[in-house]
Amino acid sequence: MTSERPLFIPVILGTTRQGRMSLPAAKLVSQELGKLGGIETEFIDIAQMPLPTSDAGEAIKDAKFAASMDRADALIIVAPEYNHGYCGLLKHVLDSCLKEYIHKAVGIVGVSAGAFGGARVIENLLPVLRELGLVTIFWDxxxxxxxxxxxxxxxxxxxxxxxxxxxxxxxxxxxxxxLRYGREHVALD
Amino acid sequence: MSAASKTMICPKCGATMSRHAEKLIQGPTPKEARQAELGLGGIVLEMHSCPACGANASRLAM
Structure with a gap:
């Protein structure tokens, strides 16, 4: 099961908060990913995205973000834990796409000031990612x-x-x- | 042949795409709601990927 096309795995920094400590965490993960062969990546900072609040869901789809999600083979979401949950604007961004995510892998990086390392935000994200059609991995x-x-x-x-x-x-x-092999070679029926 | 089993041709390279998923979309827009399958509670999109170039496409399942 080989492919000449490199995998495309964007890293999404899922917070807009000023002074966020998730930024160096996301940069580190992105840097480690960039060391690997056969991988292309992109750093997506949701603080740099246009985030209209006059509507939600696919109605606010950003063409550049959607194109990256469509091209992606997997996603890495870096999510700080705020009051045991994820940043609301991260959900706002994720909800702007759907078909772009189907049968693609996702891994979550939890970040917290406390001892649990974002374990609760990771647990809270899992049902959301599942409904979006993403396939979560068991490593965080x-x-x-x-x-x-x-x-x-x-x-x-x-x-x-x-x-x-x-x-x-x-x-x-x-x-x-x-999952790339599955999408491209294993028909539903 | 049912509509759902019709193959999709890749809009980028012309290869036959692989139909790899059906996804129920809940909470559709009013327009989509008129097309919804009542028994499933939403509309169903079928997802296709191209084995030649990796392009993705979707369409309403019928």
């Missing part, structure tokens, strides 16, 4: 007490993370390859 990355993981300039202080991210990416890439 959990950035606990994120203010201690990176310094004020965003430099990594904890050397354990690259290895954890590597495990997460391996599983995501396996799922992305498998």
């Amino acid at each position: 990355v959990n950035f606990s007490t994120v203010q201690k993981v990176f310094d004020a300039n965003g430099a990594l202080l904890d050397s354990a993370y690259p290895r954890r991210i590597e495990k997460f990416l391996k599983e995501l890439i396996w799922m992305a390859k498998t």
Whole structure:
């Protein structure tokens, strides 16, 4: 099961909050992903997207974001935990597409200032991603007490993370390859 | 041959696409609601992907 086309795996930074510590976490994951062969990626910061609130769902679809989702073989969502949930604007963005996601892999990176590393935001995202037609993987990355993981300039202080991210990416890439093959070669009936 | 089993031709490269999913879309727009299958509670989109170039396409399942 080989393909000459590289996998396309965008990283979505799912918060618009000023001073967000999810930014260095997302940059680190993106950097580790970029080291791998056969992968193309894109850094999508929802804070840089047009997010109209006069409507919702596919009515506010952004053409550039939709094109990236359509091209994607898998997604990485970096989600900070706010009051045990995800950023509302992340949901607003995700809801703007649907058919673009079907039978594609998704991995979640949870980020929190507390000890649980975004475990609750990850659990809360799972049913949403399932309904969007995405296929979640069983590896996550959990950035606990994120203010201690990176310094004020965003430099990594904890050397354990690259290895954890590597495990997460391996599983995501396996799922992305498998689902691409399935989409393109395994008919529903 | 039923409409649902008709093949879709890739709009980008002309290859025959693979019909890999049917997705129920709940909460459709008023226009879509008129096309909805009442028994399923929404409209059903069928998803197609191209084995040659990777393009994706969808259409209403019938």
